[in-house]
Amino acid sequence: MTYIGRFAPSPTGPLHFGSLLAALASFLDARANNGKWLLRIEDLDPPREQSGVKEQFPLVLEAFGLCWDEELSFQSERLQNYDDVLNELANQRIAYRCNCSRKQIIERCSNMVYDQHCLYHPPEPEQQCAIRVRCKDCLISFRDIIQGAHAYNLNNSGDFVIYRRDNLYAYLLAVVVDDFLQGITHVVRGSDLLDETARQIHLQQLLGYPTPAYAHIPVAANPEGQKLSKQTFAPALDTDNPIPALFQALVFLDQHPPNELLYASKDELIAWAIENWRIKDIKQTMAKPLNTTEQ
Numbered sequence: 001m002t003y004i005g006r007f008a009p010s011p012t013g014p015l016h017f018g019s020l021l022a023a024l025a026s027f028l029d030a031r032a033n034n035g036k037w038l039l040r041i042e043d044l045d046p047p048r049e050q051s052g053v054k055e056q057f058p059l060v061l062e063a064f065g066l067c068w069d070e071e072l073s074f075q076s077e078r079l080q081n082y083d084d085v086l087n088e089l090a091n092q093r094i095a096y097r098c099n100c101s102r103k104q105i106i107e108r109c110s111n112m113v114y115d116q117h118c119l120y121h122p123p124e125p126e127q128q129c130a131i132r133v134r135c136k137d138c139l140i141s142f143r144d145i146i147q148g149a150h151a152y153n154l155n156n157s158g159d160f161v162i163y164r165r166d167n168l169y170a171y172l173l174a175v176v177v178d179d180f181l182q183g184i185t186h187v188v189r190g191s192d193l194l195d196e197t198a199r200q201i202h203l204q205q206l207l208g209y210p211t212p213a214y215a216h217i218p219v220a221a222n223p224e225g226q227k228l229s230k231q232t233f234a235p236a237l238d239t240d241n242p243i244p245a246l247f248q249a250l251v252f253l254d255q256h257p258p259n260e261l262l263y264a265s266k267d268e269l270i271a272w273a274i275e276n277w278r279i280k281d282i283k284q285t286m287a288k289p290l291n292t293t294e295q
């Protein structure tokens with residue numbers, strides 16, 4: 001079996017414990033399956049980027065013993081590919097221009113589901129527009145390796161944006177194109193992206209791309225119940241002392257590392273984790289607090 005996995009952080013802030021969970025789980029699943037593991041920097045949103053952060057990512061991952069295969073890649077290097085796909089969808093009349101403001105959508109659509117106004121009233125060519133994808137009568141179902149069977153009717157969320165009105169490619173489009181171009185077969189990432197998966201599968205189907213296997217790990221929450229993230233001020237990973245965080249991440253992922261690994265080297269700990277990786281042991285839950293994962 002060919003296995004190509006990836007970790008794809010965005011440089012909006014330093015890597016934190018939540019990032020480590022996604023990096024470690026995707027790394028271990030790839031290595032346990034004799035697969036490749038790629039590192040991709042999702043630098044598509046320059047205004048939200050924090051300077052100096054993306055240069056740090058490779059150093060932080062190395063400090064945690066997570067070594068990737070092939071060249072590190074950047075989404076900002078693939079803008080032409082995204083543009084080609086936009087044109088392809090527009091030519092098939094699957095994508096259309098929309099210049100509705102958020103305010104107009106709120107006023108017209110009480111449920112916030114876009115009403116396809118611009119599909120029937122195309123904006124003038126000179127107007128600055130977003131680009132939306134049609135998803136009429138789209139029932140998407142998939143079986144997540146951790147979160148089980150899911151089915152979404154995309155009509156409930158409406159035609160979605162793949163190119164933003166502020167001239168940026170939407171994450172949804174870029175991630176689908178990247179996963180295809182890089183031959184990704186397995187996506188292991190945080191459960192906060194589970195709801196995006198159906199739209200990504202819809203795009204894959206429109207473009208004739210294969211759908212990778214998906215595994216959405218639970219996200220770590222702080223004592224207030226908020227997801228650990230840059231927005232909730234999760235502290236940056238301590239590269240001088242990787243063992244405690246790696247150990248805690250394995251506990252969080254229900255891998256039951258023996259306590260003596262706390263005194264092992266980073267390489268020993270990672271080797272144990274690859275050998276003993278059981279993705280099926282990760283409990284089916286979307287989020288759990290960090291402080292109740294102690295054994």
Ligand SMILES: [Zn+2]
Nearest residue numbers: 098099100118
């Ligand atoms: Zn519109």
